[in-house]
Amino acid sequence: MNLSSQLSLTVKEYSNKPAIIFEGTETSYLQLEGAINKFASSLNELGISKGDHVAVVLGNSPYFIISLYGAIRAGATVIPINPIYTPDEIAYIINNGDVKAVITLDLLLPLFEKMEAVLPTVGHIIICETPPNENKADLDITKLNIFTKLKSFTKMLSVGKAQFEGPVLNDDDVAVILYTSGTTGKPKGAMLTHQNLYSNAIDTANYLEITNSDIVVTTLPMFHVFCLTVSLNAPLMNGATLLVVPRFSPEIIFNLVKKYEATVFAGVPTMYNFLLQFDQANKADLKSLRICISGGASMPVALLNGFEQKFDVMVSEGYGLSEASPVTCFNPLDRPRKAGSIGTSIVNVENKVVNELGEELPPNQVGELIVKGPNVMKGYYKMPEETAATIRDGWLYTGDLAKKDEDGYFYIVDRKKDMIIVGGYNVYPREVEEVLYNHEDVIEVAVLGIPDPNFGEAVKCFVVVKNKQITEEILLDYCKEHIAKYKVPNSIEFLEELPKNTTGKILRRALKDQVLQK
CATH class of the missing domain: 3.40.50.980 (Rossmann fold)
Structure with a gap:
């Protein structure tokens, strides 16, 4: 079975039901x-x-x-x-x-x-x-x-x-290739098969109890794997209606949820923050929602609690990555939700926390999160070495540090890689650094993520330049020419030299400490 054939079966059962509502126009199945x-x-x-x-x-x-x-x-x-x-x-x-x-x-x-x-x-x-x-x-x-x-x-x-x-x-045929930012600075294409996408859509829909009676707010970007599975494929497999929103805006979301009595909303923490801060909204505006889903980045517990208290709707936080199609964990609906956790393994997917030798760790010990299941990618397109390093003995090594409690709930502790998450989008420091290194006046550069109240994290850049006449504005304009807007540094700080250890490696931790002390 695959997405295409399952959709055809759904059409036979719900032929006259709206599959899509877009800017006031309905499209039936x-x-x-x-x-x-x-x-x-x-x-x-x-x-x-x-x-x-x-x-x-x-x-x-x-x-x-x-x-x-x-x-x-x-x-x-x-x-x-x-x-x-x-x-x-x-x-x-x-x-x-x-x-x-x-x-x-x-x-x-x-x-x-x-x-x-x-x-x-x-x-x-x-x-x-x-x-x-x-x-x-x-x-x-x-x-x-x-x-x-x-x-x-x-x-x-x-x-x-x-x-x-x-x-x-065929199940093993590649259906979608999702390009994700890589630590090398160039994106890697995660090859997702028909089985990968179909299994994760079905398992996610079942875990979140999505049915034909649901109206799902589809405002996350469709080109992103979070939306692709949770807000698009999973609902369509079960005959739900997609309320497609071309651009996120708190006012638009509140109006559409109220008008169409939407039942499911999925977003990244930044979206929840903007919804919470929207002064004109109250509990009645989201009363039709039975569940809210959060992913893409860790959701601050204070934000989660504040949102739930104001709107009286539960937020189920989950976890996923492009290489896993993407969902591996969600807070369950039939058991207590634990604030700050990414929940438990969804059906057919196994999550495990291991040490450097790949051995599973006991509860509450921090190690690397690895994943196994029918949702794990076939590999990276034209990158066999990276594939072999990421998938070992059938397990996908996520690069994220996590722990599991006695009840089987997982918690993301930190990111093993240096990835920065800006409003749910992944930004790798090296990708930004390589762009700036191409500028003729830049000698050294280091990029890191710093806390941001609106987007979770912001991109902070430290540079050493030859020409003292170079300004922050010049370098920011240069970045805008070569990388997407959300990857462009929020600020650039000029230094005489970057802190390094005895081997010459730039000490990011020292730079981050310097930022936090200000």
Whole structure:
């Protein structure tokens, strides 16, 4: 079984029920199935066949859902990409991922025109049309160098076949490749198979008791694995309705939850903080919610308690990572929730805390969290050595330090890696450092995460420069050209030299202590 075939079974049972509500428009399960078939058959006509890679560079919309399931049904492997990435970041993923076709918004055509010379494998750019508005510049696409590669998403639906049988999808075939930031500074493509995604969607839906009566607020970014499984695939497998929100805003969320009587909300701690701080809201605004789900980063206990007290709705915190499709733990609904914990292992997934030798530790001892189950990735795309280092004897080594209590509840203690989490997004210091090292006036640089009241963490940068005329603004502008906005340092501090140990290694801990003492 896989996502595509399970969705078809769901359609037979709930054909006239809304699958999607987007900006006031409802799409039934039967209509969604028809659109998926038409898009899949049109991809097939373009020459996209089993095993080909298709990039989806879109935000939250029915376009994304139809693209995802349509490409999967056609037998392709989907590579979701954050549409706010810079041309450098997008081009790297497309080239490394051997992408043959890209699905994106017409608003991003100037960006792809700029990248045209560095995307040799891309034969088709499928554009999703957006309505005219004052922010949309007039663009004569016939004058673009990429014009011959352009295809209309709308036209593909209009000429596609409502009935389409794609190739046989095997459990071990790669369905999605999710690029995650790596410690080397370049993203790694986690290969998730049909079995990985299907099993995690079904097990998550069952664990969270998602049924056809649920209306799930889908405001997390769909290109991120948290949304992909928890707020998109899991609900669709069980006949729930997706209330798709293109952009998170506390006011919009409160209005939509109230209007449609939504029952499930999933978000990162930053979102909960903004909802809690929204003065105009009260308990009545979220009274229809039966559960809130938090992930992406550890949720401060004070925030969790404050949110639950104000809105009288339980927050179930969980844990996952791209390499595990992603969910491994959630606080259970049938037993007491423990604030500060990521809960217990979901069904069919085993979590374990081990020492450096891979031996399981007794309760309340800190070690590395490792994971095993049908949700664990096949490996990293074209990176056998990294795969072998991460998956050992069937266990996925997460790199996160954790402990387990006597009741089987896990707690994340710290991150073994130097990853910074900004509003639920992963930022690796080295990725930012390498960008700054490319600046001709930068001698040394160290990046670390510091506490931030709104986004959990912020990126802090320390640099040593040759030219004393270089300002913080100049370096920040340089960063904005090369990395996504959320990775750009919140602040840059200039030093005469960086603290180092006797071997010359930069002492991040000393820098962090220096920040905390101020």
